[in-house]
Amino acid sequence: MSILIKGALLRGEVTDILIEGKYIREVGPSLTVTADSCLDGTGKAVIPGFVNTHTHAAMTLFRGFADDMPLMPWLEEKIWPNEAKLTIEDVYWGSRLACLEMIKTGTTTFLDMYHKHQSTALAVEEMGLRATLCAVAFDHFQPEKAEKAKAYIRKSFDESMGYSKRIRYALGPHAIYTVSGELLQWLDEFANENQLPLHLHLSETATEVENSIRQFGLSPVRYLYKLGILSPRLILAHAIWLDSDEIRMLADHGVKVVHNPLSNMKLASGMEFKYNEMRDAGVVVGLGTDGCASSNNLDMVEAMKFASLLGKSWRKDPEAMPAGEMVRMATANGAQILGLNAGEIKPGTLADLSLINLKSPAFTPNFNLESNLVYAANGSCIDTVICDGKILMQNARVAGEEEILEKAAAVAYDLMKR
Numbered sequence: 427m428s429i430l431i432k433g434a435l436l437r438g439e440v441t442d443i444l445i446e447g448k449y450i451r452e453v454g455p456s457l458t459v460t461a462d463s464c465l466d467g468t469g470k471a472v473i474p475g476f477v478n479t480h481t482h483a484a485m486t487l488f489r490g491f492a493d494d495m496p497l498m499p500w501l502e503e504k505i506w507p508n509e510a511k512l513t514i515e516d517v518y519w520g521s522r523l524a525c526l527e528m529i530k531t532g533t534t535t536f537l538d539m540y541h542k543h544q545s546t547a548l549a550v551e552e553m554g555l556r557a558t559l560c561a562v563a564f565d566h567f568q569p570e571k572a573e574k575a576k577a578y579i580r581k582s583f584d585e586s587m588g589y590s591k592r593i594r595y596a597l598g599p600h601a602i603y604t605v606s607g608e609l610l611q612w613l614d615e616f617a618n619e620n621q622l623p624l625h626l627h628l629s630e631t632a633t634e635v636e637n638s639i640r641q642f643g644l645s646p647v648r649y650l651y652k653l654g655i656l657s658p659r660l661i662l663a664h665a666i667w668l669d670s671d672e673i674r675m676l677a678d679h680g681v682k683v684v685h686n687p688l689s690n691m692k693l694a695s696g697m698e699f700k701y702n703e704m705r706d707a708g709v710v711v712g713l714g715t716d717g718c719a720s721s722n723n724l725d726m727v728e729a730m731k732f733a734s735l736l737g738k739s740w741r742k743d744p745e746a747m748p749a750g751e752m753v754r755m756a757t758a759n760g761a762q763i764l765g766l767n768a769g770e771i772k773p774g775t776l777a778d779l780s781l782i783n784l785k786s787p788a789f790t791p792n793f794n795l796e797s798n799l800v801y802a803a804n805g806s807c808i809d810t811v812i813c814d815g816k817i818l819m820q821n822a823r824v825a826g827e828e829e830i831l832e833k834a835a836a837v838a839y840d841l842m843k844r
């Protein structure tokens with residue numbers, strides 16, 4: 427199957443784009459080719475699909491359920507007791523709702539860490555997105571729970587062989603305060619043997635750092651170094667409370683970092699994400715929304731704006747975190763973190779892209795597309811989404827959206843009654 431996008435704005439030029447199968451084949455003005463279907467790009471701009479590199483998709487079910495709390499009471503008193511009740515059906519409908527929201531706001535790929543990830547895999551499969559799904563691991567420092575976690579990882583890894591090529595398997599130890607060093611080392615070895623990403627929350631709050639020093643005698647990054655698990659496969663979510671030596675250690679080991687400005691602000695975990703220092707040290711930084719209970723949506727356009735404005739504010743530097751770098755953080759950097767040949771519109775890359783509707787106040791006048799996208803727009807500017815060479819949304823409509831809203835709301839209300 428082939429798709430020809432005619433006359434869309436790309437890097438300031440009116441351009442045609444030919445997609446063949448799952449790849450972008452040609453990019454240029456007035457292509458003289460035929461295709462199975464043609465999309466009119468007039469009045470639209472093409473951008474790479476966003477890569478949300480840290481979320482918990484099915485937490486859409488907890489949107490607006492527990493707000494205005496700090497991280498640990500929020501997790502321990504509100505979120506974890508309700509997550510313990512989740513069924514595979516709940517996670518499936520929560521994930522379908524997440525996929526719908528991501529498609530509607532231009533995300534084509536996400537990195538997820540959540541319970542019952544098999545249900546998320548089914549939702550992703552059906553909705554047509556691309557995802558890397560972590561099998562979660564907790565042991566709460568209890569050896570019998572560590573053995574259970576290992577058995578779950580071995581089994582779910584074998585099952586993941588049946589997933590489509592759009593879905594990749596990864597390992598998701600939750601955090602250093604819920605997973606023992608012994609289990610972290612075992613997971614790192616498993617990840618190494620099987621070439622898998624390892625995704626972990628780290629240095630999210632000042633309390634986490636204080637507790638790490640008290641419990642392990644080391645700050646979180648130094649603790650991971652001592653365990654021997656800093657590696658290019660490691661993807662850290664948050665990483666707010668780092669000193670300059672820790673940033674150097676991450677850079678030296680090729681560790682990737684995901685910035686989550688909305689949840690960092692809403693849970694008041696910390697503002698001073700050291701993007702400039704990480705970028706200058708050579709750490710690849712991606713952007714995430716985190717889950718809908720702490721962000722409270724999956725809109726990467728909004729996340730770019732918050733990242734930029736937060737970075738400018740705490741540094742008191744209006745030149746910090748400019749729009750162009752935010753777009754790269756949300757696209758090419760995310761693709762690099764997940765090892766995908768995507769995140770840029772050029773021949774040979776995966777056909778994961780969106781068309782923005784420029785006929786709106788946010789894009790009028792359109793002196794600078796990236797500026798308008800980051801500072802003026804929100805995710806509702808997205809008109810068309812293509813992932814893996816297939817159209818997932820056209821004219822801002824996704825097939826079956828009413829049923830998803832209805833079913834997801836029903837399981838969310840039912841969960842709270844259980």
Ligand SMILES: CSC[C@H]1O[C@@H](n2cnc3c(O)ncnc32)[C@H](O)[C@@H]1O
Nearest residue numbers: 482505539540541562600627689717
């Ligand atoms: C291992 S499944 C994911 C686990 O993480 C919880 N979670 C959601 N947001 C955060 C956050 O900001 N920091 C730490 N943990 C978080 C989620 O509720 C699941 O239990």
Ligand SMILES: [Zn+2]
Nearest residue numbers: 627663716717
């Ligand atoms: Zn998270």
